[in-house]
Amino acid sequence: MLARKYILKYIFVLTLWLPGAVFLHGQAESLTLSQLQTKAVELVDSQQYLQARPYLTELVSRFEAEDPETKKRLEAVYFYLGVGYLVEYGSSQSNNLLQEAIKWFDRLDKEFPNGSFTVIASLATADAYRGLQQWTKAAEIYKKLLRPPLEVRLNSQQRVEALKKLSQAYYIAKDWKNGEPWFKKFFDASRDPDDKAAAAAALMEAYINQGKFQSAIDLFPFLVGESPARYKLQFNVALIDAGDKLAKEKDYNEAMLMYRMVLTVEEILAWQENRSRDLSGQLELLKSSTGSTSERAVELETEIYNTDAQIKALKSMTSYTPELRVRIARNYLLTGRDWESFWAYLELINDYPNHANVQDFYYAAFTGATNIGMTDEVIRLGESYMDDPAWVKYRDDVIVKLAQFYQQKGRTQDFFGLGKKFIEQNSDNRYCSQIVFLMGSQFVKDQDYAGMVDLFTEYIKKYPGVIMQDGLNYWTGMGYLFEQDYEKAFGYFETVLRKYPGSAYAEDSLYRRGICQFGLQEMDAARDTFETFVARYSDSNLRGEAEYFLGDLEASVPDVPKALDHYNNVEKYTDNIGFIQNSYFRAAELLEANKRYDEMALKLENFVNNYRESGDLTTAIYQLGRARELQGQPGRALEEYWSAIERFGDSPKANGIDLIIEEYPIKYYTNLEMINANLGFLEKVQLEREFRTLIAEDRRALFDYLAENPKISEEVKRPFYDKAYRESLIDDAASLNDQIAVFREMKSSLPVSTPEETFETAYGIAKEHEERTLALRLQMALEQMDVELNAGQVFTEEDFSYGSPSTLIWMGNKNREFDPQLAKGAYQRVLDEHAESEFVLDALMGLGDVEQSLGNYDDALYFYKEAEARFPAELAIVSAVMNQGDVYRKMERAADAREQYERVLANREWRGTPHAEALFKSGMSYFEQDELPMAQTFFERTYIGHGAFTEWSGAAYLQSGKTLERMGRAEDAKNTYDEFLNSPQFENSPLYDEINNARQAL
Secondary structure (H helix, E strand, C coil): CCCHHHHHHHCCCHHHCCCCCCCCCCCHHHCCHHHHHHHHHHHHHCCCHHHHHHHHHHHHHHHHCCCHHHHCCHHHHHHHHHHHHHHHHHHHCCHHHHHHHHHHHHHHHHHCCCCCCHHHHHHHHHHHHHHCCCHHHHHHHHHHHCCCCHHHHCCHHHHHHHHHHHHHHHHHHCCHHHHHHHHHHHHHHCCCHHHHHHHHHHHHHHHHHCCCHHHHHCCHHHHCCCCHHHHCHHHHHHHHHHHHHHHHCCCHHHHHHHHHHCCCHHHHHHHHHHHHHHHHHHHHHHHHHHCCCCHHHHHHHHHHHHHHHHHHHHHHCCCCHHHHHHHHHHHHHHCCCHHHHHHHHHHHHHHCCCCCCHHHHHHHHHHHHHHCCCHHHHHHHHHHHHHCCCCCCCHHHHHHHHHHHHHHHCCHHHHHHHHHHHHHHCCCCCHHHHHHHHHHHHHHHHCCHHHHHHHHHHHHHHCCCCCCHHHHHHHHHHHHHHCCCHHHHHHHHHHHHHHCCCCCCHHHHHHHHHHHHHHCCCHHHHHHHHHHHHHHCCCCCCHHHHHHHHHHHHHHCCCHHHHHHHHHHHHHHCCCHHHHHHHHHHHHHHHHHCCCHHHHHHHHHHHHHHCCCCCCHHHHHHHHHHHHHHCCCHHHHHHHHHHHHHHHCCCCCCCHHHHHHHHHHHHHHHHHHHHHHHHHHHHHHHHCHHHHHHHHHCHHHHHHHHHHCCCCCHHHHHHHHCHHHHHHHHHCCHHHHHHHHHHHHHHHHCCCCCHHHHHHHHHHHHHHCCCHHHHHHHHHHHHHCCCCCCCCCCCCHHHHCCCCHHHHHHHHHHHCCCCHHHHHHHHHHHHHHCCCCCCHHHHHHHHHHHHHHCCCHHHHHHHHHHHHHHCCCCHHHHHHHHHHHHHHHHCCCHHHHHHHHHHHHHCHHHCCHHHHHHHHHHHHHHHHCCCHHHHHHHHHHHHHHCCCCHHHHHHHHHHHHHHHHHCCCHHHHHHHHHHHHCCHHHCCCCCHHHHHHHHHHC
């Protein structure tokens, strides 16, 4: 069918060169020339090409013997002889017939190279070569037509047709190098959209096969429509190949463009089937109107034939759709497009659950989910992977990542279960080191240091020589370090350094060894370790912390210059704002201790300027105020304090402001008293000769005056200890002028308004401007200065939302009497919103106290125990222990109560009032159980051993008397009461009247 399309063009041209004639019967050889011509014309005209062939052949014989002018007629004869073979080929499909056709067309071309039939004969020759699938020879014919002299004889339609055929020939032959310029010419010349798309597709494949990928990509806009070229299988396979080549070169974005242009086999098949139906419909309509022999009908038949052939091929082939989708998913993965990669692989899992590479799909989707933090999907996919015992390719990695996401999800039991099982089954697997790391970090997060030590020491013994030993030793050391067992911790870090010097833990172990030595007070050894660390790991992210400890070590010697150098180095080697600000503050403390107040102030100024966005600015300002005060600039200190109050006072998170507000009136009055005392003394000395003479001659008179005025500064007093100095002032006290001027300047620098006036004015402004956090702070401060505002006020949840930690505690305390539930809300907000503040202990104690007052004893115990667990080193924690005893007493659990009181008595740091209270309450626990002798013992221990603590010794006298009375020992009770009543220290005791009445009753 390849050549038939063009036969109708060839059979009607014979009349252009042969005159009409009457048909004469007879054999060709017996006919005259005229009869022969007439018969040939008649047969060709009636499309009887086979019958015409003997006559045409005879014409060749006769014309060849004629003169040159007559021989010119052979051009048409050659042509139609070739056409006859083409027509015969149309019915028999014998390649020999095409060869015969080509032979006659070649004779025509040779003898009549630019004849009237050359163009159409060349087209026919090219079609014959196409029928023989000799694409290169066909291409040469088309190229000849498209060059002078023949090119000028082609009309525009013929030229486009020749370009189209030439492009098809090179395309089918896959001769991309020679075809490229002709594809470009066809592309430029085409006006029909389908031709344009076909040219673009051919040109794209040429570019792809020559590695000109950007040029290929530039043609994408011409292939977005519904053109036959777009839906050719070869073109789409070429796009896949291009994507693969680009991906191999790591040009992933361009590769993705190629893959995204590919149509799946299913899409191509559906389109081709629709096209076949559409073409068949057109053919039926055409046949009903014009018959089946029209040129358009032949074209449609050819297109249907070719389309159906593609459909048949598509149905028989294996779909490349899964592999295409795998390529797209992989490309997403390689370009870091984790969301797209995840969903692409997840769809592959769902659509192709039995695919040979489904294990890879699961792992890729699992990896994508880990990268985008889809915790639930990571766990689901990881568990699905683990459910198939045959899948081992990625099992180790899946286990580690699954463990990580169990950890993130808070599924601690699953996390440890998976990790322990993996270690027990694969103890020498390299992934065990990662599992140990994850376990160690989880133990630390849970603060389960004992559990970590127990498990890892077991593994150290159970799995000697395995790769994870360095991690096991390191984390065991960390467990002991967190428990402050520095000696044991040191041993494990030392093991890491000695046995595994190349371990990833070696750097941190060296640093931790230094901390252990520091904790053991082995200062020289700690210094050596930290100096070794700095030298060996100069670029470590722990370098700044090591510098900080070196600063502390040098400060303890003290070697002030070295200490300051190390403190100054901290910010050079770390971004940890905690260590940075501590280094500034410790340097400031060191400078203060050495009375280098100007340097101290400059250090704190630098911190305020350099870390105003990230550091504890308000604490730095507070310390800077101290420096100003020490510089003799109390007015400037108060000025900077007030500036901070105005700037940060309305921020609930600016915790240091509470301390500044608390300190402001203290510093004001302390400095005012100090200034007045010094100024009063110096002015008295200068103005009163009699006083000058008295203290010059009577040293005791001087010391009596100084004792009566303790606020006089040591710097002022010290010169007066020298008698010669005092005597020198008798006749001339002018030398005191400079000192007097300094103190007068200091006094004038203080605010004119008192703190009460300043705060009350600021409170009104804050209320007016709705700066509610600042207003609450100022209200609390004013109350502490005995300036009552809004007496009887009950604070609400709305007020709590503006509270700072300190004002929340204050509001909770204020509300406790009127509304305990609201008080609990204030305390709880401290825990929820200010968990890192210094007021957490107050909040826990407040919650415990409220629950105790409400009779919720279990809840009260929970909060007291939580306070003790979180702040074990705080001296104030004695209240938490004592209160636990009180709660147990209320629960009638006397033995448990006494256990808590005994804990207080066993702690030497809590001597004094806490011991007196614990002894008294222990006695009360026995008294309440009617164990009177034991009660009496504890009451006596209280007032005999702790008589100075009158609150508890006085209560012990009272309870001792009552106990003796109940025991029937009235005389002993009288003596006990009398001892209390006759002691001067109890004259103003609130228990005096009650004990006196008890005595009188006896």
